[in-house]
Amino acid sequence: LRQRLPAQVTAAKSFTYTGLDGRKVPVLVGDGVLDRFIDAADAEHDRILGVSGRPSVTTDLGTYQSNVAARMLDGDDSTYFWSDGAPAAGDGITVDLGRVRDIGTVTLAMGKPGSTEDYLHQGVLEFSADGRSWQQLTAISGEPDVTATAPAGTRARYVRARATAGQDNWLVVREFSVPTDDGAVAGGPPAATGSSLRAAFDGDPGTVYRAARAPEAGETLELGIGAARAVPSVTVLQPSGSKGRADIQLRGTDGTWRTVGTLDGPYTRVGTAGRTADAVRLAWHTGSAAPQIADVVVGGQG
Structure with a gap:
């Protein structure tokens, strides 16, 4: 049943109708609800199998419409997470790698066309092995796209982007990429x-x-x-x-x-x-x- 899921999800996303302007519009049923259910079912099945390497992401922020947090990890720069409000100091997003792993270059791509100011204006990228003790990887200041390379030998389970000051703009994250150096x-x-x-x-x-x-x-x-x-x-x-x-x-x-x-x-x-x-x-x-x-x-x- 698990192996049949990807094809079924692809089929479900393939249906469209023609809008009044002649463009193809995707048919959405339970948008943002079924997505989360499938992700949760996959995660539970992973736990039963003993799989612990699939990254997941969480956030302190609410979600605007169907732009859920999982879209930060889907490898598609055209999709995105979109918060439903402005981050306050301390708010952030956290990638869980599933286990402690060697990490390399971290990339955080924020903002989107039409919402170019929706990014963390002041913040930090941090990493942690246990989710309690954090070390700074780099500062975030006035740039929507952030890249930082961890020192050789850096091991972490969690990587997060955290706001260090409040702001007026909401937050869009297109991709939060944390490649790992183990598992070659x-x-x-x-x-x-x-x-x-x-x-x-x-x-x-x-x-x-x-x-x-x-x-x-x-x-x-x-x-x-x-x-x-x-x-x-x-x-x-x-x-x-x-x-x-x-x-x-x-x-x-x-x-x-x-x-x-x-x-x-x-x-x-x-x-x-x-x-x-x-x-x-x-x-x-x-x-x-x-x-x-x-x-x-x-x-x-x-």
Whole structure:
């Protein structure tokens, strides 16, 4: 059922009618309500599966019409969050990365055509590992687009933009991007057009890595998990009907890969007895069909 959701959402958004001016107008049913329900259902299902890597966003501010906070993270610069009032000192928006991760360059894109002054005029970008102790990344002052690169080795679960003074204008945020440096994906087979290797390890079971071809002998898909740590389990999610076959392996502190299980069906969970590892990989079996991986969930990341 979860795997059927993206296509159903796309279909629901495809309906239009012709307005009196001849333009196509989207049909909206429960706009801003169904969106939030689907996001909440996905988040609860992620929790059940053990997925903790999909970012979410919250805000102290109310929402104007259907311009919900989730639109800050949708990767689409033409959509946006729009508050229903002006921020006061202390108000802000917070991205939760799901777990403590290495962060890189943070981008906050605010304002929009017709509302060019709707941005945080005075504020700060901050990060935190626990949501209680915060460190400043950069100041926000008089610019709608803010970019800041965290020092090498910076680890955080939360990144927030906080107003340090009240203002008259409301707030529009087109995108709040917090790329992470952990979770690197390498190997193959190469992804088919419209897919990516990254989709196999992005914390979102709704995205799928679809290989362009069957794996060659000795080919592997390697997923970095940052500094070596105890790994209690590995779960691999495949789309229904996927025929990919592989050994599930962990790389220990001595650099040796050890097989801990075998990929089998749409849901494979392997207990790994808390082995210490810094990477996991799928070593494809000879004769396996072109792989499709919805997500690899490494236990103990929360």
